[in-house]
Amino acid sequence: MPLYEHVFLTRQDASTQQVEELTAQFKGVIEQMGGKIAKLEQWGVKSLSYRLRKNRKAHYTFMNLDAPSAVINEIERQERLNEEVLRYLTVRVEEREEGPSIMMRKVDRDRERDDRGGGGGFRDRDRGGFRGDRDRGDRGGFRGDRDRDSRPPRDEAPAGNAE
Numbered sequence: 001m002p003l004y005e006h007v008f009l010t011r012q013d014a015s016t017q018q019v020e021e022l023t024a025q026f027k028g029v030i031e032q033m034g035g036k037i038a039k040l041e042q043w044g045v046k047s048l049s050y051r052l053r054k055n056r057k058a059h060y061t062f063m064n065l066d067a068p069s070a071v072i073n074e075i076e077r078q079e080r081l082n083e084e085v086l087r088y089l090t091v092r093v094e095e096r097e098e099g100p101s102i103m104m105r106k107v108d109r110d111r112e113r114d115d116r117g118g119g120g121g122f123r124d125r126d127r128g129g130f131r132g133d134r135d136r137g138d139r140g141g142f143r144g145d146r147d148r149d150s151r152p153p154r155d156e157a158p159a160g161n162a163e
Contacts, residue, residue, distance in 0.1 A: 001035070001066050001067060001068055002066075002067070002068070002069065002092055003038075003064070003065070003066055003092065003093050003094070003095065003096055004064075004065040004066075004067065004072060004090050004091065004092050004093065005062070005063070005064055005065075005090070005091045005093055006062070006063045006064075006065055006072075006075070006088070006089070006090045006091075007060060007061065007062050007063075007088065007089050008026075008060075008061055008079055008085055008087070008088040008089075009048075009052075009058035009059065009060055009061075009085070009086045009087045009088070010022060010058060010059040010061070010084045010085055010086065011053075011055055011058065011059075011084050011086060012045055012055055012056070012057040012058055012059065013055075014059060014084050016042075016059070018084070019042070019059045019061065020042075022082070022084060022085075023040065023042075023061055023063075025078075026063075026075055026078065026079075027040070029071070029074060029075060029078065030065065030067055030071055030075065033067070033068075033070065033071045033074060034067070034068060034071065035065055035066060035067025035068065035071040036065075036066050036067065037063050037064065037065060037066075038064040038065070038066055038096055039062075039063065039064035039096075039101075040061075040062070040063050040064075041061070041062040041063075041100070041101055041103070041104055042059070042060075042061055042062075043059075043060035043061065043062060043103050043104070044059065044060065045057050045058065045059055045060075046058065046060055052086050052087060053086055055086060058086055058087075060103070062101055062103070064096055064097075072090055075090075076088060076090065
């Protein structure tokens with residue numbers, strides 16, 4: 001049977017329990033029609049790049065499927081009918097990726113970073129790093145500090161008479 005990676009996005013208003021129930025419903029359809037789910041991952045609520053049906057965030061769910069194309073057609077049909085599902089994407093792959101997906105590895109890496117603590121990140125205004133105390137190099141200070149009298153006088157020739 002062909003292998004697929006399938007991701008669907010559900011509205012941010014839906015609770016985690018509702019997303020799990022929806023996933024269980026799709027899982028039942030897949031298994032009933034002769035497919036199987038090799039891997040199932042809940043990626044959690046993430047920000048969207050742009051608003052999608054008035055939503056700025058969505059619950060992401062990832063599935064590795066081993067199923068005939070008829071199963072994929074049925075799952076996508078049910079996702080189109082369900083108002084909770086904002087978007088879905090199914091990609092056929094040659095082989096399954098072993099271990100956690102790249103998104104789950106990223107979450108683990110971020111947790112490790114948080115556990116380590118330490119500095120990093122953006123500086124606070126109290127510690128410097130903002131416009132007021134920035135080294136201006138050879139340019140000097142702001143324009144207000146210039147001594148206007150040190151400039152040479154302009155040529156006082158009228159603009160209309162070119163001789």
